[in-house]
Amino acid sequence: MTAVEDRQLSPYTGWTRGHWAAYADRLLAAAGKYRSPAGARIDLPGPASRNGRVSDGLEGFARTFLIAGFRVAGEGGADPGGVLEHYARGLAAGTDPASPEAWPRPDELGQSKVEAASIALVLQLTRPWLWDRLDDAVRERVVAWLATVIGQPYPPINWVWFRIVVESFLREAGGPWSAADVEEDLAVHASLRRPGGWLSDGAERAYDHYTGWALHLYPLLWTHFFDVTGTLCPGSLRHRWGADLRAYLDDAVRLVGSDGSPLRQGRSLVYRFAAAAPFWAGALTGTSHLSPGLTRRVAGGMVRHFGASGDLLTLGWHHAWPAMRQAYSGPGSPYWAAKGLLGLALPAGHPVWTDVEEPLPIETGDVARVVAAPGWLVSGRRRDGIALVVNHGTDHARPGDPRSDAPLYARLGYSTATMPPLGSLPDNAVYLLDADGRPSHRSGFSTCYAIQLPGGVLAAASQGRVRWVDTSADDSPDHGSGRSGPVVAGPVLTVVSVVRNGVEVRLARLDDPARTPPNAVNDSFLASDARNESFTALRLSGWPVAGETRPVTRTCAEPTGNPGSAVSATAEVPELRSALRSLRGFTTADVVAESGVSPLGEWTATPYVEAPPQPGAVYAAVVVLDRGGPEEADPSLAIAADGRHATLTWPDGLSAQVSLPASPPEDPPAGAS
Structure with a gap:
């Protein structure tokens, strides 16, 4: 730990923004040891997913890219660790069909559709400091690789947001995109809405952390970081999503224990503190009714609950336990925990970092x-x-x-x-x-x-x-x-x-x-x-x-x-x-x-x-x-x-x-x- 705990500002976790930043840097440094020569993959140790090692390496790249993007955005572009340079090299190699580290395209492999969204989101979030500085040829290759999502089939679950995010970035980068795709995907999202701000991850009764770390996260980030005003996202839709998130967070904050553990229910639990993502989404977009001090308490409790387990996230809970993984889980999968670090995109002067932590509901009463x-x-x-x-x-x-x-x-x-x-x-x-x-x-x-x-x-x-x-x-893939x-x-x-x-x-x-x-x-x-x-x-x-x-x-x-x-x-x-x-x-x-x-x-x-x-x-x-x-x-x-x-x-x-x-x-x- 690079900073002394501050029990006056953070009486429950002791963590300040400095602790969060130091933890993010340690995660990046630990994963960076497994970066491929050209930088397009992070080949982490552990059992391969059913998609194979090349896909798993792309997953390691894209999900740690989220950490780097949040970190640099929150510092206003400052990048003392030089992490964006590593990811710029990886973008150049991964989107080059002639490179030995070329990524499988989204129209070739379903998992690439997922990882493309993380890449597009960070490119938008860090646009002045990364995208705008890439060579024209690299930008053209990135657009071409991302554009293979257009018209592709996506399962009617949280995946529709991966296509929305990618095509919205393409739109802003001057590339091809499909308004019909976005309209179709927004209709799927509407069909997943349930009472009380909850969303089901599909037509089944699939209620789990995907409600928060995907189905509430992306809509609010989409309206906040992308130019989606007007016909793509009318004000009534943004208002509805904000109300949904507020209602959901009012429940979700009661599903966290005083030790910071999220509810241990549902698939993909190897994502760990990604469960903090919707709380940060509410603070970052101004839609949450939770106070800044409570937001930091609930998110910080979750991150700290896992932070003592080491700086390399493995397929498990606190430690490696491969039996927890689903068929789609590879060594890079746990780094979707990065979503729980979204708060680092907020500057040091934001109230979520300067207000005193407030107790969780379970710490004030039954x-x-x-x-x-x-x-x-x-x-x-x-x-x-x-x-x-x-x-x-x-x-x-x-x-x-x-x-x-x-x-x-x-x-x-x-x-x-x-x-x-x-x-x-x-x-x-x-x-x-x-x-x-x-x-x-x-x-x-x-x-x-x-x-x-x-x-x-x-x-x-x-x-x-x-x-x-x-x-x-029955040897079919385990999807929950x-x-x-x-x-x-x-x-x-x-x-x-x-x-x-x-x-x-x-x-x-x-x-x-x-x-x-x-x-x-x-x-x-x-x-x-x-x-x-x-x-x-x-x-x-x-x-x-x-x-x-x-x-x-x-x-x-x-x-x-x-x-x-x-x-x-x-x-x-x-x-x-x-x-x-x-x-x-x-x-x-x-x-x-x-x-x-x-x-x-x-x-x-x-x-x-x-x-x-x-x-x-x-x-x-x-x-x-x-x-x-x-x-x-x-x-x-x-x-x-x-x-x-x-x-x-x-x-x-x-x-x-x-x-x-x-x-x-x-x-x-x-x-x-």
Whole structure:
């Protein structure tokens, strides 16, 4: 660290702009050691992506170019490290078809469409100091290389912004571009808008960090840095996007833990602190309602959370853990974390650097809110500093989808302190075990409701037919969704979550296995698949906790009949505890401990409770994730249920009634008293 921490200006992180700049410089220096002779590639160590080493080298160039561009722009063109010279050499070589380091064109390789956007964005951002000083021949080659995006097919997800950014730069550089392409891509973006400022990364229920680091980032930067006034982007559209970002940031700031960790949910988590990007986009474009001090606190917390892990970003979380990567991930992929350094494009005198840091919402009090679009109950307690979501609306699928669960989307819970393990049994799930011990899947469920009741009680429910999927023959690329294969259908499972003071009560009910509710699954799913009535157990699993040593576990596996003796299971690592206690129906409890299944530690443990499955019966358990301390599973929490409704009564006398929807869902949940 090149500067002493300033705990007066930055009481929570200690970081000033000097720390940010020094960290960016170290990242550039560490990656620069892997620069190719002509400078067109940064060939970082690690397993190659499916696109190959040449593409991976372009990715390393383009994504570190973002860091260089933000750094130079924020200094008004000053470049004491001479980094732009290195990238100028790379631009000349990469766009030269005769060079041994020539880049694959966007019309030849899909990944080049992604990296072209980063290159175009930085060329626009640093135009006076780089683009305007390039030789005419180099500029012509760069335009020709970028122009191959025109008319090319782009998937209707966040990728449409890559083409918008590239063609907008071409327009300003006097090159070819297509107004029809831009119009088409803006229509796709409009189709991705969801309530509350959220955007889905495609037609599926794909809610994740792409909402912030792509779908909110590029529109605002586009309107700020490019000449898009008039027909390309009317004022009403800019106003709508600004309102979307403000609403989204109001939720997103509550999805960061007091330790700076972003929510560990969704694909491409190797991008790490790229999750800070939308906060900087709001500050840089003047659209955010978050104060400058809070903006620096949330972004700085995220960057510092990873900054101690070294100056070379690897395929992993804090450290290398290649199992986290998707098929498209290469050694250069993690450098999209550069988006989280966008604030360096703001000069030293900007209020985000001069105002005193302000605390995160979870540092000033407990958090409880419903986020409608992804179907999340957001919860967090100041004393623990853990932000968590209970998930009844996100699975990277559509209702009726017959694929397997995607662990980073379809779990019932995600937090800033845990990560779904790649183990043999699912965490944070309610599932059935078949005769071979295989767990069922829930993707394709229907969201029944997600609401806030009086007394600060949050409630949500989801429902769908579970299934067993043989995915052994599916070798398709992993883009976040579940896997396909022969399906054996099971019964309809309804799950309800009730959250108060950061503690969840999770309820479950199985419908008659022979009953086929309308609209529960698609026709082909029902027509082509067998029915499984040989399941052996209903299991409810809790939060996974990970550490370098085997977690401490405790179970009360059999009820004794005495008050407070219900079955329970607990797993603990230093400063983190996962606990389950049966409230109704579960008869046994245990903990699954596995090694090598999480980037957060060598050992991972997940508690569960279990019972023989009985159609129509209501099962319930208290689900806790905390930092330890007094036991949260208070035995005096009472529950009464009749199969259609459940009433919870807490020790302080507050009661809440929720519905356990029939198939299809019909009754809205009742109120609380």
